[in-house]
Amino acid sequence: MNETNLTSKIKTEPNIGNRFAAGLVDYIIIYAVTFFLIYTLGEPNDEGGYSLNGLPGLIPIAFWLIMTVGLEIGFGATLGNSLVGLKPIPKNGTNRKLTFGESFKRHLLDPIDMFFFGLIGIITIKNTDKNQRLGDIWGNTIVVKTSELKKTE
Structure with a gap:
């Protein structure tokens, strides 16, 4: 089966509610x-809060990478997407x-897509063909x- 047939068989839907819930679960x-790590491994700073400095400061970044990219390339979806029945696949x-590059690119733009309660993501989801x-x-x-993927197998 060629790529055109595969793409036309796969039905994409906005799934705004499910996608919002999935992102909410993942980022909670x-x-x-991250907050637990900051308060347990961090040191008090001049502003009255805590800071992670040096090598411990990389732990939250590594955790983010594992929770988003790692789960997608290892299991096919993040925890949130798995809970709501969604899966990211190549276009x-x-x-x-997904490959590391595909998944990393998806999640590197999460801060932009999730800006102002996901408004940018919602607008682009509703205004793109796929x-x-x-x-x-x-x-x-x-x-x-x-469930859509099971129909095409």
Whole structure:
């Protein structure tokens, strides 16, 4: 089966609610662990808060990378996407796990896509042919329901 047939068989939908919930789950976990690390490993700073300095400052970044990119390339979806029944796949419709580059590009733009409660992501999802957010466009990926993937197998 060629790429055109695969892409036309895969149905993309905005799934705004599910995508919002998935991002919320993922980033609640990421922020909770980050704040825990800052308060347990951090040192008091002049502003009355805590700071992670040096090598410990890389731990939250590594955790973010594992929770987003690592889970997508290892298991096919983040925890949030798995819970709501969504899976990111390459834009050509091939049902496979994303590569490191595809997934990293998707998530590097999360801060922009999630700006002001996801407004930018929602606008781009609603105004692109394949319901992609900026990260999906740059990563050349789409997000589909896992039930849709089972129909094409």
